[in-house]
Amino acid sequence: MSSSSARFISFEGIDGAGKSTHIEAVSARLRERGATVLNTREPGGTPLAETLRGLFLHEGMDHLTEALLVFAGRRDHLVKVIEPALAAGQTVVCDRFADASFAYQGHGRGMDLQVLATLEQWVLQGRQPDLTLWFDLPAEQAAQRRAAAREADRFEQQDLDFFNRVRAGYAARAAAAPQRFVRIDASGDIASVAAQVAAALEARGW
Numbered sequence: 001m002s003s004s005s006a007r008f009i010s011f012e013g014i015d016g017a018g019k020s021t022h023i024e025a026v027s028a029r030l031r032e033r034g035a036t037v038l039n040t041r042e043p044g045g046t047p048l049a050e051t052l053r054g055l056f057l058h059e060g061m062d063h064l065t066e067a068l069l070v071f072a073g074r075r076d077h078l079v080k081v082i083e084p085a086l087a088a089g090q091t092v093v094c095d096r097f098a099d100a101s102f103a104y105q106g107h108g109r110g111m112d113l114q115v116l117a118t119l120e121q122w123v124l125q126g127r128q129p130d131l132t133l134w135f136d137l138p139a140e141q142a143a144q145r146r147a148a149a150r151e152a153d154r155f156e157q158q159d160l161d162f163f164n165r166v167r168a169g170y171a172a173r174a175a176a177a178p179q180r181f182v183r184i185d186a187s188g189d190i191a192s193v194a195a196q197v198a199a200a201l202e203a204r205g206w
């Protein structure tokens with residue numbers, strides 16, 4: 001891959017699906033092939049958006065406020081970090097992006113998907129990842145992994161029904177954009193998941 005081939009790759013999935021476990025290996029692989037890789041995340045990615053992240057994860061708020069906050073942070077992130085990096089020919093690897101808003105605020109919280117689509121249009125102006133790796137895992141299994149790993153934030157405290165809806169939300173987004181999404185079966189061991197991720201990159205010649 002030449003350093004001028006800008007790519008935008010997002011990682012998605014319910015909490016505890018295993019995204020973060022694979023992000024550094026993906027970035028290392030792309031760097032080995034010549035890319036300049038920028039690792040970032042949402043909510044967050046800029047000082048302002050990281051401040052909003054703290055509120056988003058820990059303060060109580062209504063669902064529309066939650067969606068507006070995450071899209072406000074996303075706008076700052078897009079304008080200050082993602083677009084300049086892509087314009088400079090870098091590869092952007094982002095832990096979650098706008099699909100998460102449809103899955104969590106839309107399907108999880110029950111917000112009107114059309115309102116989210118309008119926000120997406122205003123904020124992203126058509127920008128979408130080139131590839132979205134969706135780590136798909138049953139909610140029960142993800143909960144077991146989370147329980148062993150860390151203290152729960154406002155989202156991670158939600159029940160299995162919530163995460164089943166979020167998972168269905170990702171499935172709907174994947175079905176609507178099959179050329180962009182690759183479903184990774186995240187239920188196996190770390191090596192089997194890593195092999196699927198590598199195959200998805202290999203298939204694109206990345």
Ligand SMILES: Nc1ncnc2c1ncn2[C@@H]1O[C@H](COP(=O)(O)OP(=O)(O)OP(=O)(O)O)[C@@H](O)[C@H]1O
Pocket residue numbers: 013014015016017018019020021022135145146148149186187188189190191193
């Ligand atoms: N394939 C796997 N099998 C068993 N455990 C795993 C697997 N992948 C990751 N884990 C473990 O599950 C926990 C959650 O993984 P990780 O933090 O990568 O998930 P995540 O999708 O990034 O979660 P979040 O989005 O909530 O931060 C960690 O303790 C990690 O070590």
Ligand SMILES: Cc1cn([C@H]2C[C@H](O)[C@@H](COP(=O)(O)O)O2)c(=O)[nH]c1=O
Pocket residue numbers: 015041042043070096097098099100101102104105155156
């Ligand atoms: C981008 C985005 C995220 N969320 C939720 C999903 C997770 O529960 C947290 C982020 O935590 P992580 O450990 O960094 O994965 O935020 C959301 O509800 N909506 C979004 O758009």
